[in-house]
Amino acid sequence: MSIRKLAVLLVLGGMAAIPALAHGPHSLESMAMPGATKTTSSSRATVSPAQLKPGKPQAMLIFVRDGRGRPVERFALQHEKLMHLIVVSDDLTFFDHLHPQYVGGGRFRVTANLPASGSYTAFADYLPQGGSPQVSALHLQAGSGSTASVPLTPDSPLSKRAGDLTVTLKLDSGSIAPGRQTPLTFFIKDGNGNPVTDLQPYLGAMGHLVVIRQSPVLTAADYLHAHPEDQGGHSMGAMAEMHHTHGERQQMAGMDQMAASQKAEPGSVSFKTVFPGPGTYRLWAQFQRNGKIITADYTIAV
Ligand SMILES: [Cu+2]
Structure with a gap:
């Protein structure tokens, strides 16, 4: 078995513990805080492409749909932006903070640059008009191989x-x-x-x-x-x-x-x-x- 195939299997194996697997490996149900009152059904975001080349700026589209699968058309500003996208490597050593541009029909366009081969997670943070704040975790892959989550040592001094x-x-x-x-x-x-x-x-x-x-x-x-x-x-x-x-x-x-x-x-x-x-x-x-x-x-x- 190739290393790449193994990595994909590992990723899928890890996903099994998470709800919403049925929506595909690059889509996770947005999670709300316990006890929060929801004014709309929860939305979910997907990203395409989720497989990118390392070290090269590439355009991605993020598609936000409501609980019934219809595009979410209207978003409210949060901290001056319609969407904040926080991209990290899965070992949390790489960080980028992007602001995707809304292009209509529930779609946002953004250019991401994943510096090296490995697995990444992009957190899309947005507020559907009249709804509650949503965070969707989007899983991205640059090249092949996963980015092992090595234990991090707390900083001292800070x-x-x-x-x-x-x-x-x-x-x-x-x-x-x-x-x-x-x-x-x-x-x-x-x-x-x-x-x-x-x-x-x-x-x-x-x-x-x-x-x-x-x-x-x-x-x-x-x-x-x-x-x-x-x-x-x-x-x-x-x-x-x-x-x-x-x-x-x-x-x-x-x-x-x-x-x-x-x-x-x-x-x-x-x-x-x-x-x-x-x-x-x-x-x-x-x-x-x-x-x-x-x-x-x-x-x-x-
Ligand atoms: Cu932001």
Whole structure:
């Protein structure tokens, strides 16, 4: 048996534990949080092609259908975009954050570039108009072979170089437990060690945080998408609390100034998230400064 055939069998074997296998290996039922009230039947996304060449930008189409198989025609903006697509290698070493373009009829077009042969997962994050936020895990293959999920070692210290900045994640170790609101605060310093206070809004907030749990087969349940809370942020439902976690801006105007300055130190951006269970998590924090996006990545144990 060829290595490639074996890899395909391994992938299919891994998929068997997951619902919605009947929809094909590249389609997973979108997963909702327990207890969330659904206003529409759940939708699902598929991707074509799911087999790509490594190291080469290639166009893909993502097709979103409702529970009855009809195209979802209308989407609402979330954080300034109709769809966020987070692409990771299955070992969570590669990360890309893309914004597919809606081309109508439930279809989004995006150009992906998978750097090396192996297996990847793309998390499509979108909000059907009048519905609830959805995450679909789309499985992609570049060349042949799977990307083994090797155990990741938690980072210590939690300081990362990102461009010419240093981004340090501060965790209150006593508060990291599954199922509990966990504050995640990033301190951003320039090359001289001074706090960076001139971050620019990125996707309508002072930062963007993606959290993914390491898993032999990644599913939508392993994905947490977090943004700092918008200024004067509206209240969110229980499901939104889980998917789009709250954070505080480092700079706020007018009446909020005093309250904000008590909460946030200069050069810091805070998020809150709820880790759904114990495990090893990868975090990618993104900020914008001088028109450039910087990404700092971390591994933590919960
Ligand atoms: Cu995005």
